[in-house]
Amino acid sequence: MPPTSSTRALVYLPALVIFLLLAWKLEFLCDDAFISFRYAKNFAAGEGLRYNLTLGPPVEGYSNFLWVVGLALANKLGFSSTAVAPLASALAGALLVWLVTRRAALLAGIGTLGAVTSGLFFASLPPVCLWATGGLATLPTALCIFACYDRLLGEENNPRGLQAGVWAGLAALLRADAAVWIAMLLVAGGLLWLLSNRPRNLCRALWQTALVLAVVVVLHIAWRQSYYGDWLPNTARVKAGFSLHRLFRGFDYIVAFLLGLPAILGVLLFSLRRWPRRLANLWLPSALVIVGSLAYACWVGGDFMPMGRFLMPAVPFSALLFAGLWAQFSESGKSTKFLWPAIPLLALASNIGAAFDYNLLPDSWRSRFHFRQDRQWESELSMRAGMAQRAQEWSIEGRALARVTSPGETMSAGAIGALGYYSHLEIYDHYGLVTPMVIAAAIPRESASPGHDLRVDTTFFTPLKPTYAGSLLAPMDAPTGYDLFANWDQHPFSRIVTMEHYPLLPSDGGQPGWELRLLRYRR
Numbered sequence: 001m002p003p004t005s006s007t008r009a010l011v012y013l014p015a016l017v018i019f020l021l022l023a024w025k026l027e028f029l030c031d032d033a034f035i036s037f038r039y040a041k042n043f044a045a046g047e048g049l050r051y052n053l054t055l056g057p058p059v060e061g062y063s064n065f066l067w068v069v070g071l072a073l074a075n076k077l078g079f080s081s082t083a084v085a086p087l088a089s090a091l092a093g094a095l096l097v098w099l100v101t102r103r104a105a106l107l108a109g110i111g112t113l114g115a116v117t118s119g120l121f122f123a124s125l126p127p128v129c130l131w132a133t134g135g136l137a138t139l140p141t142a143l144c145i146f147a148c149y150d151r152l153l154g155e156e157n158n159p160r161g162l163q164a165g166v167w168a169g170l171a172a173l174l175r176a177d178a179a180v181w182i183a184m185l186l187v188a189g190g191l192l193w194l195l196s197n198r199p200r201n202l203c204r205a206l207w208q209t210a211l212v213l214a215v216v217v218v219l220h221i222a223w224r225q226s227y228y229g230d231w232l233p234n235t236a237r238v239k240a241g242f243s244l245h246r247l248f249r250g251f252d253y254i255v256a257f258l259l260g261l262p263a264i265l266g267v268l269l270f271s272l273r274r275w276p277r278r279l280a281n282l283w284l285p286s287a288l289v290i291v292g293s294l295a296y297a298c299w300v301g302g303d304f305m306p307m308g309r310f311l312m313p314a315v316p317f318s319a320l321l322f323a324g325l326w327a328q329f330s331e332s333g334k335s336t337k338f339l340w341p342a343i344p345l346l347a348l349a350s351n352i353g354a355a356f357d358y359n360l361l362p363d364s365w366r367s368r369f370h371f372r373q374d375r376q377w378e379s380e381l382s383m384r385a386g387m388a389q390r391a392q393e394w395s396i397e398g399r400a401l402a403r404v405t406s407p408g409e410t411m412s413a414g415a416i417g418a419l420g421y422y423s424h425l426e427i428y429d430h431y432g433l434v435t436p437m438v439i440a441a442a443i444p445r446e447s448a449s450p451g452h453d454l455r456v457d458t459t460f461f462t463p464l465k466p467t468y469a470g471s472l473l474a475p476m477d478a479p480t481g482y483d484l485f486a487n488w489d490q491h492p493f494s495r496i497v498t499m500e501h502y503p504l505l506p507s508d509g510g511q512p513g514w515e516l517r518l519l520r521y522r523r
Contacts, residue, residue: 011105011112012098015119019097022129022355023090026381028388029082030305033135034395034417035433036062037081040071041421049227051416051434052426054408060224060233061434066173067137086133092140093132097123099146100316103154104323107282114326117344122319124351125261127307130384134305137174138312144171145181146316149285152209153189156196156281161205165212172217176233177296181313182213184292188285195280237439238432239300239451246301249450252369253302254294257311259366260380261354263347264318270343271321275328282324286317302371302450306383322347357381372449391418392509397473398422400508400516404500411468412461425468428461462496462521469497469519476503476515497521 035051039062043049049068050058062068067085074084101119104110110118122128131138144167152164168185171178189206193199221231228234258265268290275283293314297303303310326344350360357379359366367377378386394415401411401423413419414430432438432454442454458469474482480499481488488494500518504510 011115011119012101014116015097015101015123016094018120018352019093019123019129019132020090022124022126022352023093023132026126026130026355026384027086027133028130028384029086029133029135029391030387031391031394031415031417032305033085034391034421036064036068036136037071037085038417038421039068040075040081043068043072044075051420055410055426055428055435058228059434059436060228060230061235061429063176063233063235064137064141064174065176065220066170067140082135085135089134089136089139090132092143093128096139096143096146096316097128099143099150100319103146103150104282104320107154107320108279108323108327110323110326110330114323114330117348118319118323118326120348121263121322121344121351122316124348124355125263125315125318126351126355126380127261127309127312127315129355130307131309131312136309138309141171141175141178142312142316144168144174145178145185145313148182148209149185149289149317152185152205153192153281153285156192157201159189159202159205161208162212164205165209168209168213169216172213173220176236178313179213179217180296181289181293182209184289185285186210188288191284191288192280195277195284234436234439235433237436238454242299243301243444245446246450246453247298249371249373250298250301252371253308253450254297254311256366256369256371257308259361259369260307260359261351262360263350263354264315266343266347266350267318267322267325270325273328275324279324279327282320286320286324289317290314290321300450301453304372304449304451306380306387355381373447374445374449374452390415393473394418395422396504396508396510397471397516400473400502400504400510401425401471401518403505403508404502404516404518405468409467410464411470412458412466413470414455419471428464428466430455430457430460432456459493466521469493469521471516471518473504473510473514474517476501476513482517495522 038051039049042053047053048058051061071081071084075081097119100122101115104118105115108114148164148167148171151160151167153159168182171182186206186209189202193202193206196202225231293311297310353359370377395418398419399422405423405425407424410426410428412428412430416427416429416434420427427434429435429438431452432442438454438456442456444453445455472483485491497519500520502516502518504514504516
């Protein structure tokens with residue numbers, strides 16, 4: 001039986017506690033989040049949804065419209081995006097933990113112990129806890145997609161199409177490609193409709209959800225076309241595109257994800273069985289969303305971010321499958337009843353271990369599916385730590401740049417998040433997110449990390465006469481070409497730029513003995 005009202009706190013509290021503890025353990029801000037922060041800051045200041053204010057027309061260099069608008073509202077009220085974004089994401093994660101635990105318990109009828117265990121399974125998954133912060137709209141989007149499922153297909157005899165449509169519309173505004181997952185849910189609903197003697201209420205709910213989603217998407221595209229002059233965000237043009245190389249890299253991405261999270265892999269393998277009809281609203285949408293998510297991630301070539309960010313919308317559905325398996329195994333024979341409790345315990349231990357970079361499967365297995373091909377293999381937790389450190393360093397660099405440069409000056413850069421957010425410089429972007437000319441000029445690289453296939457070097461922008469060719473942080477006693485070129489004086493680049501040295505101040509956040517080295521183009 002589902003948990004009663006008197007036991008609901010017992011059901012949800014353990015999952016919430018483990019989620020918050022692991023989210024605190026894995027807390028970080030990634031550099032890409034600062035791109036959205038800069039758009040929000042400019043929007044709140046009345047400059048429009050722009051990254052650069054003077055370098056041509058506005059460019060949609062973000063994929064999370066509603067997230068940017070929400071952060072802009074927070075900025076307008078006097079709150080910083082760096083504080084609001086992690087808190088809002090963590091709150092969305094806590095709500096998602098509650099919603100997944102509740103729906104798993106109600107659908108599977110697994111009792112209090114099963115509900116507690118299913119909640120713990122989901123709340124302890126490292127992708128959920130890691131993306132509880134990060135600064136991006138990853139968990140809010142996953143929450144909206146799962147809430148759409150919950151309203152549309154969570155109750156077999158009471159589908160709520162308009163409510164599901166509202167959640168679907170919010171998801172589509174939070175993430176540019178979220179409509180892909182809503183389409184998966186609509187297909188699953190259509191299959192359930194065929195399997196359930198075509199109930200009229202489900203048919204009506206499916207049409208209501210699809211109609212609300214279509215209206216939101218069409219209106220958003222119309223606004224995008226009028227404001228940015230394009231029907232796709234520029235991020236899609238930079239990161240999308242099909243090739244066999246990307247397809248194989250996407251395959252490595254999903255295999256690496258599954259090998260890094262044996263608990264999810266185990267649930268998927270155990271789910272390859274005949275499911276009872278009474279659990280159709282659980283297993284059919286879950287299976288379709290998970291398989292569809294894996295196929296989509298493979299098609300687009302994966303994602304640079306740690307812990308399978310592109311697969312996050314599918315992760316809650318793995319918890320539903322876990323709950324369904326609990327229901328089936330707990331009803332089976334005595335031998336299976338005896339063995340089954342050990343399996344969830346192993347899954348929980350695997351999840352918590354992975355959150356501390358201890359994995360059941362050896363590194364040698366996972367490193368064979370290395371998808372970040374322009375860098376050495378590292379674990380997903382090491383990747384998170386490196387991203388957090390680089391974002392902090394670029395924040396220091398950006399604050400130092402704001403102190404020594406003037407408004408309206410321009411610079412070419414590859415990392416445009418924290419550096420652009422704090423420096424206020426107008427940026428020519430090596431990867432093309434906010435500089436569309438890169439898309440037409442750059443040739444896709446074979447060996448690249450996902451999302452980094454297109455890139456130009458600093459000299460590409462030299463004809464545009466930016467003020468600065470770049471900057472870096474370095475120890476004061478480091479050689480002139482530190483982290484640039486071994487023989488700086490002999491390198492041709494040194495003939496067109498001068499290197500300026502500025503000691504870091506405590507207000508920059510840097511450590512003593514370091515300086516900002518700024519490459520200014522000679523005029």
